[in-house]
Amino acid sequence: MSLVTDLRRLIGDRGVLDAAALSERQAGVWRSDALEAAALARPTCTGEVSRIMEYCHQQGISVVPQGGRTGLVHGADASPEQVILSLERMNQIESIDSRQRVAVAQAGVPLETLHTALEPHALHFPLDLGARGSATLGGNAATNAGGNRVIRYGMMRESVLGLEVVLADGTVVNALNSLIKNNAGYDIKQWFIGSEGTLGIITRLSLRLREAPLTRDMALVAIPDFDAVIRLLKHMDSQLGGSLSAFEAMWPSFYRLITTPPALGRPPIGQDFPFYVLLESQGANPDSDRERLQQALESALEAGLVVDAAMSQSEQDCAGFWALRDDVEQVFVKGDALLFDIALPIGEMDRYTTELEVALANALPEADLFVFGHLGDGNLHLAIRVPAGNADSLRPQIEGLVYDPLHAFKGSVSAEHGIGIEKKNYLSISRSREEIDLMRGLKLALDPTGILNPGKIF
Amino acid sequence: MSLVTDLRRLIGDRGVLDAAALSERQAGVWRSDALEAAALARPTCTGEVSRIMEYCHQQGISVVPQGGRTGLVHGADASPEQVILSLERMNQIESIDSRQRVAVAQAGVPLETLHTALEPHALHFPLDLGARGSATLGGNAATNAGGNRVIRYGMMRESVLGLEVVLADGTVVNALNSLIKNNAGYDIKQWFIGSEGTLGIITRLSLRLREAPLTRDMALVAIPDFDAVIRLLKHMDSQLGGSLSAFEAMWPSFYRLITTPPALGRPPIGQDFPFYVLLESQGANPDSDRERLQQALESALEAGLVVDAAMSQSEQDCAGFWALRDDVEQVFVKGDALLFDIALPIGEMDRYTTELEVALANALPEADLFVFGHLGDGNLHLAIRVPAGNADSLRPQIEGLVYDPLHAFKGSVSAEHGIGIEKKNYLSISRSREEIDLMRGLKLALDPTGILNPGKIF
Incomplete structure (x- = not known):
């Protein structure tokens, strides 16, 4: 129990749940299994995040950051020897500047909370997605969330002006830029956006707001x-x-x-x-x-x-x-369903979906394919329904049918959901060896002992 | 002369200019001094860029990449022992896909050439700036160019879908993604955009096109x-x-x-x-x-x-x-002028410019301040006119008056021009020590011997 005791010394008793308490929490908003970890730390400020990271760095303990647990690729899964770092108590919107059209918020603020807070200012934050009530701003940034309005406003990346990040060793990096244009050296916030918690813990964000449409x-x-x-x-x-x-x-x-x-x-x-x-x-x-x-x-x-x-x-x-x-839930009514998030050139979509339908009919005649998605962004979602109880056993075969052709079509195995654990075996379909080597190089430079969300992405 | 001989062996006689030939070239489009370097290499393809970098890496020779030489912060200045790598012969637009709205082009294509090529397709590439006739797409990406339409389309970063980059050791990284959404691992192109040639040589780009406005x-x-x-x-x-x-x-x-x-x-x-x-x-x-x-x-x-x-x-x-x-040239008519590119929160602009006017009047009563700029993006340009012949001697004092107050205002010493050599002493006004340490870390990871555009940014 010394880990829990140590963490409690750092951030107080209420800030730390032990393994037993954790087992009463769901692993994800849409999951029925329980969280597993050695402890869950719930810091209330950046200083506490820094102390936790410094301690875990010294002790060689792995840390899994968690936002709203609405991810779909197991990017925030933890194992029994790891510490979960939840941003749930860092849930304050610190400022809304309606003239400069910038909000500064802690990472644990749910997306919808920001939406609601902006209404009296006639401003809006354009990122919007189904999980808005649970998904947090920190998680949105860590996964470079997409959603319904990318065609007009871009992904989360385009709406983040600055970040505060705590590095693996506890160093606090204040990069809370609030300017639309700032070409003073490398734009380091870009490294952390979409890095799925493997390079640093996002603790605060400055976000670009827009005039609310009327x-x-x-x-x-x-x-x-x-x-x-x-x-x-x-x-x-x-x-x-x-x-x-x-x-x-x-x-x-x-x-x-x-x-x-x-x-x-x-x-x-x-x-x-x-x-x-x-x-x-x-x-x-x-x-x-x-x-x-x-x-x-x-x-x-x-x-x-x-x-x-x-x-x-x-x-x-x-x-x-x-x-x-x-109403995507309909795909679960008459069986189990596997959901996929892919991107491909618009000119290839028809051929890809037609060929996939044929391949599925040949390999798994009992499966049904449903296609929809953010077509204006080149992003399709696929739901493949199989007889109830068969999803896990058929998953590897179906993943192969969905992902393997994407290499030839110059598509991506992940448009907006990220890689996490679920897609890491397929990363090389969408990225060259040299690209993956570069990713590993940055990971090594920022987290040399590999304690931040290990085993995710690659 | 062995350097020139070696380079010619790698990419052919016509591909390499020696120091004497170089002295007939201007250092920049708006400059009267001549280029200085040990040699200038003009590769025609990515393979040749790779061979040059591999050679220079082995020999420990510094390489300065050059685009259209329209930069304003001495970001492409070379010294007599360095090799200039000019992308001028890599000037082909390789493809324009009007359905997917993507162009693939070599880095040496001038911005205006792309604009013209898109006209028959009723498409446009939204980046636009005064230097469009000379500035190249590679340079636009390496400096994250801004310009006149950022308020609607964002900076160059928002229009780059993918890059091909040659690293310091000659490794070719093909990251020519053409998808709007691709969350498959870290988005490595972001590292190179705005890195001013210090992390890699951008050789090809895939660019997001838009329907041309009517x-x-x-x-x-x-x-x-x-x-x-x-x-x-x-x-x-x-x-x-x-x-x-x-x-x-x-x-x-x-x-x-x-x-x-x-x-x-x-x-x-x-x-x-x-x-x-x-x-x-x-x-x-x-x-x-x-x-x-x-x-x-x-x-x-x-x-x-x-x-x-x-x-x-x-x-x-x-x-x-x-x-x-x-018609910014008017500031040069009755004297010399120093031009500045800064960003600051819109709510602070009035106070900043008023205080700067007072400070200038006190310190240099003979100076005149002219303010204009891309206000919708938080970006101001300042022109400070001084009596002819005095610009160089007054520069340090005027830079102090312009840049020093920006720290308190949370502004930036560079909105869109970059840092280069001109602003590197002022980088810490806009970036924290931790941010600059991270920048140095990535530089060290990607270019451990420091041969790529050394002495720029930091």
Whole structure:
């Protein structure tokens, strides 16, 4: 018990849970297994994080940082001899500057808490994803989160202005830059964004805020073939200019699934079209924004890019469209499902998904493929449903079918979920040996004894 | 002469200039002094770059990479014992994919060459800056260039999807990712962007292209006080949403300078207002885009944020507005001038410039201060005019007046120009010791013998 005792001496009794207490916590928001670790430390400030890291560095104890435990690639899994460092008590928004449009927050603040806090300022933080209620800003940065509005605002990386990071040996690096442009030497925050807790503990962030959009208009459209999907993206990007805020694609099997009972959603347009896209535009002019989307849709209809469309008439309609798209749970209703997050060049998507469907039908005729995702960003999500109880045994085979072809297509085994443990065997599909050597080089330079989230990524 | 002979053996006679031939080349596009170096190597492909680096690494010879030689901080200066590696013969655009909206180009392609090549595809590469005709894509990435449209599209970093880089020892790293989202491990291209040639030689780039805007509307507006400038930025950002493409500020002394003979420009609105802003919006709807800008201006007038305005009626007017803003040369007409590129929080700009004006008046009554810049990005340019012949002798004193206060204001000594040699003594004003230690750590990991652009940044 000396580890727990030592940690309690460093950050107080309430700050440390022992292995027994931990077993009452879930390993993840969507998981039923319990957390396992030698201890869980819950520091309340950067100084405490630094003391924990200094101690663990001296003792050679591995540390696994945890945010909201909403990750999907086992990037925050711990083992019985490791210390979990949870940022849950570092949950303060320290400042919101509505003139400079910068917020400074501790890493444990849930994304949605920031969203809510910004409302009275008529500002918004554009990152948005399904796990917003649990996922933390620190975890968003550590995984370079993506989500629904990347097409307009970029990933988390584009919204982080500065970070405070505690290194493996406890050194505190204050890089809380608040400037949009700062070319004074290397931009070190970039190293930590997306590093999945393997290079340092993100303790505070300064974040770029945007003026809150005042209008939202959406349309669900049916598209005759995949070439038209590509051309529609170009058309909408051009016609809506900077206001296009989502371009979400759904393949017909997914669309049917989420608009047919037992799903609660009903189909706003027919279920037999070759492709569906959910479009969203955000602006500031209640009259003209709607008209602009309507005009862009009409010209798309005339050009044959769209064959049917339903447009939102109200905020309620918009919420309904998103509820359809987000009802991914339907894939779990009639069996088990494996979810994948991949990226590939838009010109290859049709061929990739068609070939995958054929390969699946040959290898596993009982499996069903559902495709959807952030198409405007080159990001697809795949759900592969298999008979209940078979997910674990079929996983290696299915992973091979999904990931192996991506190398030839110049795709990525991870668009936005990261690598964690789940995808580390497939990293070399998307990265060259030289790239991975460079990654290892930075890891060695920053964490020479390898105590930070070991075994993740590579 | 064995160095020149050796290099010629590696990449051919035409590929290498000796010291004598070099003396006929200018050190920079805007400089009158000649290049100095032991040799200049002009490889035509990545393999040749690799051979040069491998050789220089073995021999312990320092290498200075050069792009278009338009840098403003002596980041590509060489000394007589060093080898200059110029990317000038690696000037091919290898591919333009108008569906995926990605271009792959060699590093020596001038920015404007890419702009021109994209016109037939109705695509554009949004980075734009005054040196577009000479500055190269490789240099743009190595310095993380900014320019006129950062407010809408971000800096060069946001437009680079992938890089091919040759490391100090000649290792070729192919990281030519073409995906918008790729969270497969660390995003190593970020390390090289903005590293000013100190970590590797950028040889090829894959770049994110955008649909070309179809309309452009501009306005030059007069503003009653600096608080209204801040509020106008928020107002325009909100009202124009994603289409606001420039928000350039001019302090009255600069505005008078560029609209008074001997300058060719004439004032579109009066010369006695407290502040001026040049606004640009880019969209796709000829009728409604113009109306939208007009409406946003009218509501700004009603709210007292704007007191006078001139709106463009034609493309020619737009070009004329930009010509005014870009006529920075006027500061050199009646004396010498020192140009500075800084960033600071928008809420501090008024106090900073006012205090700088007072400090200058006290210390150097003969100096004149002109302020302008990319205000929407927090980036100001300062021109300080001194009597002809005095620039060099006064430089240290003026640099102190400009840079020293930035630490307290949480500003940066470099918004977009980089550090090079010129600003390296001031790096610690904008970066903490821990940040600089991390930078040195990466430098040591990637270039342990320190042959890549030594003496730059730190």
